[in-house]
Amino acid sequence: MAHHLDLEEQEQLDRLKHFWNAWGTLISSVLLVVFGALAAWNGYQYWQSRQAFQASALMDAVDAAVAAKDQGRMEQAFADLRERYAGTVQAGLAGLQLGKAQADAGNLDGAKAALTWVADKAADPGHQALARLRLASVLTQQQAYDEALKQLSSGIPPEFDAAAADRRGDIYALQGKKAEAIEEYTKAYRRFDEGQEYRRIVEVKLNALGVDPAAGAPAQGGAK
Structure with missing residues (x-):
C-alpha cells in the first residue's frame, strides 16, 4: 500500500514539474507584474495623501491671510501651493479665494492673474469653470469684453x-x-x-x- 502511494506521489510530482517547466516563467512574470503594480499603487496613494496633507497646511495659511486681509501672505501661500502642489484641490481653492479677495480689494490685475491660473491649470473642472466665470466678470470690469466672452465660450x-x-x-x-x-x-x-x-x-x-x-x-x- 505504501509503495502504491509512493508511485502516485511520484506521478503527481512529475506532473507538477512538467507543468512548472511549461508555465513557471510566465506565472512568475505575471506575479511580478501584479505585485509590482500593487506596490506602485500603494506608493502612489501614500504620495497623494502626503501631498494633500501638506497642501491643506498651506490652505490654512491662505484662509488665515484672507481673514486678516493680508494680500502679501495670501499671494505667498498661493504661490507655494501653485509651485509645489499644483495638482491638489487645495491649489484651485486657494486661487479662487485669492482672486475674489483681490477683486474685492480693487486689484483687478492680481485677480486676473490668480483666476487665469485656476482656469487653465486647476485639477478640478468645477474650479476651472468657476474661475472662468469670475475671470469674465473681472475682464468685463476692465472693459476687455472680447476676452471676457472668450472665457465663456469653452470649458464650461x-x-x-x-x-x-x-x-x-x-x-x-x-x-x-x-x-x-x-x-x-x-x-x-x-x-x-x-x-x-x-x-x-x-x-x-x-x-x-x-x-x-x-x-x-x-x-x-x-x-x-
Missing part, C-alpha cells in the same frame, strides 16, 4: 451654462447689443430652476430690456 460644464449665459448677457448689454443680450438672458432664465433667486435677477434684467420671459412677450413699459 453644463451645470454652469445658465451662469455663463447670464454673464454673456451682461457683456452684450454693456456693449449696447440689445438683441444678443436678450438672447443670452433668455437662455439663462430658462436654464435656472424655478424658485432660484438668480432666476429672478435675470428676469429683472430682461424686464429692463423690454422682455417678460414668463409671458414670452415684450414687457409693458420696458426699454425700447
